[in-house]
Amino acid sequence: MTALAGTGQLTRLALRRDRFLLPAWLLVLSVLPAGVANAYEQLYPTAAMREPLAATVGANPALAVLLGPAFDLSTPGGFTAWRLLGFHAVIAGLMVIFTVTRHTRAEEETARHELLASGVIGRYAPLTAAVLVATGASALAGLLATTLLLATGLAAAGALAYGAALTGSGLVFTGVAAIAAQLVAFARTSNGIATSVLGASFLLRGLGDASDEASWLSWLSPIGWAQRLRPFADERWWVLALSVVASLVTLAVGYLLLGRRDAGAGFLPERLGRAHATPSLRGPFALAWRLHRGSLIGWSIGVAISGAAFGAIALGIGDLIGDNPTMREMFVRMGGSAMVIDAFLAQIAEMFGMIGAFYGVQAALRARGEEVVTRVEPLLATAVTRLRFMTSHLVFALVGAAIVLAAAGLGAGIAHGLRAGDVAGNASAMIGATLVHFPAIWLVVGVAAVLYGFTPRWTSSAWAVAAVVVVLALFGPVLNLAPLLIDVSPFSHVPRLPAVDVEVAPLAWLTVLAAALLAAGLAAFRRRDIG
Incomplete structure (x- = not known):
């Protein structure tokens, strides 16, 4: 039996369990960009109405903290990327974090993993199956967003960059969730660690976008990487490499930790409790x-x-x-x-x-x-x-x-x-x-x-x-x-x-x-x- 034996069966099981949940996530991630792009045409139908946006919205640090930098607000695609991409990166992160934890640490916590491991299931099969499902969901979210943006008549390069940025965020936080699932023994704590990293990434991005002096903080955030791919605003494709490298590194760490801990336990030692409960x-x-x-x-x-x-x-x-x-x-x-x-x-x-x-x-x-x-x-x-x-x-x-x-x-x-x-x-x-x-x-x-x-x-x-x-x-x-x-x-x-x-x-x-x-x-x- 190899360390990946049973990966295919576990992947099909995970897809069956998430057959309603994942489509709901994907619907939110794929439909909204096309809707905002269409709404932009109605809100700002003429060039004269679009011209003041860069001087008002684009120069506003308050909105930059909330939504990120505005690279080009003169087009529907640029406006959509500014208005949605930061939030979409967060949603994609939540989607993959919950997915990975649900099919790894939660299975160990409920003892279902031991039952499966008694069969022909390799050591790394559960984590690999969860990573495959999360990665596939991230890729599908990017593909659907790209397709619907193209259907609205937007530029192909910008639509592809938007989808790639969305997928890249999902890949990074898939690796983060893989590490968190190995650190602790409970799914709730694992989700808490991974979502804390996601929240810190959003906060770093916001603080970096608030002023030019602190802009370097945005480069420490995977959400900042997604926005600095600059969909519909002279795309910077090399930024995508940051997400790919970060995902590979975090996944490697996750697999390394998995191989060095006991099944059902976390890599970090648990603190022993009292022998008897306190009156409280x-x-x-x-x-x-x-x-x-x-x-x-x-x-x-x-x-x-x-x-x-x-x-x-x-x-x-x-x-x-x-x-x-x-x-x-x-x-x-x-x-x-x-x-x-x-x-x-x-x-x-x-x-x-x-x-x-x-x-x-x-x-x-x-x-x-x-x-x-x-x-x-x-x-x-x-x-x-x-x-x-x-x-x-x-x-x-x-x-x-x-x-x-x-x-x-x-x-x-x-x-x-x-x-x-x-x-x-x-x-x-x-x-x-x-x-x-x-x-x-x-x-x-x-x-x-x-x-x-x-x-x-x-x-x-x-x-x-x-x-x-x-x-x-x-x-x-x-x-x-x-x-x-x-x-x-x-x-x-x-x-x-x-x-x-x-x-x-x-x-x-x-x-x-x-x-x-x-x-x-x-x-x-x-x-x-x-x-």
């Missing part, structure tokens, strides 16, 4: 806090730092936009107010609200993770009831999301307040602007609770639901989608503070719907079989 662990809520505290602290620190970075550049955005009516109208549409700075802050708050939704889904799905690894049955064999078990995780999904939102608002408010001369006022305003998204997050968590209660096998679909509502709210206005379709997203009903006044009615309806979904999920969980 004598209840389900205390156990839930122990399970959630690491990710909650990590998310809170990450969004606080990101919020501070965005808040620090908010004050200068009005001067950079100037009196250009086109740009002011765009910010009005994105932020809901004619006050450009408030509109920018409102957009930042909305972005963190959407990030909070992903934290809420992650925390809510922790209950399913405990069930899959058979840690729930011994717990329920004690005096702990099903209602207390599930509620303990939902509390941290809801309250934890509020803490994450408050941390983001505090970071942005303090940084903006230090420059504006009113720290207390701006901090409280930004905390309110982020926390107002709480009912929308409740609704997304409620959907996750319903899926877990009624159809536990499809619980992971909550990620797809969160992605869909975020995409509809974030890109729906830009793509000129039907208002009825945009309204499907709960985030489209949240007032965009601090740019507008609070509207109680939509928040109340979102809260009622979320409460109904949470109650339905709890009721269904009490009646279904465990496992």
Whole structure:
């Protein structure tokens, strides 16, 4: 038996398991670029309307932090690459990270790997199968994006560069996920390490694009490499070699670590726990806090730092936009107010609200993770009831999301307040602007609770639901989608503070719907079989 025996069978198994999840990822990655390119033609139909974009949008460091450098905004392709490529690189990274972890470390954690390894399965077959699936998904995402961009009539070289940049990002983070899967013994921690690297890459890219003096930071980021391939703006094909080399190096390290650890264990030694539980662990809520505290602290620190970075550049955005009516109208549409700075802050708050939704889904799905690894049955064999078990995780999904939102608002408010001369006022305003998204997050968590209660096998679909509502709210206005379709997203009903006044009615309806979904999920969980 060779070290790669069974790779083909495991690859087919992984494709079958992901037959619904991967197409959802690919749909988001491939369709949006063509939609934005078509919307550009409608928003800026003449050369006279496109000419001010370079002087306003292109010279704006605030937007450079969010979206990356604007190399050429005079064409639909250049505008699309600036508007989407950075976010698409992040989405591609998430896709491959979750895919690799799902078919490697998660299989070992649930002991399914041992069952497969008892057959004709080589040592490196599971990792190779996961890498093949992730690499194929990255390549297919790039191919589909290229094809659809060509279908809109854009230049072939630019469309190919866009697809290559998307694929290159996927390849790099496939290697990152392969390393993370070898370091620790739990899939959740592995995902946390890999996504932290992804978040650090986005932050490095943003800080590097904020000023010319720090531009070298962008060259340390795989996301920065994707944008500096410069699709539709005098492409630099040699940059693609950075992604290829980085992916090969990270994959080599991943395989090296795999060969030097025991099956089921991580390369890093686990810290031994206490022989007896402390009094603080004598209840389900205390156990839930122990399970959630690491990710909650990590998310809170990450969004606080990101919020501070965005808040620090908010004050200068009005001067950079100037009196250009086109740009002011765009910010009005994105932020809901004619006050450009408030509109920018409102957009930042909305972005963190959407990030909070992903934290809420992650925390809510922790209950399913405990069930899959058979840690729930011994717990329920004690005096702990099903209602207390599930509620303990939902509390941290809801309250934890509020803490994450408050941390983001505090970071942005303090940084903006230090420059504006009113720290207390701006901090409280930004905390309110982020926390107002709480009912929308409740609704997304409620959907996750319903899926877990009624159809536990499809619980992971909550990620797809969160992605869909975020995409509809974030890109729906830009793509000129039907208002009825945009309204499907709960985030489209949240007032965009601090740019507008609070509207109680939509928040109340979102809260009622979320409460109904949470109650339905709890009721269904009490009646279904465990496992």
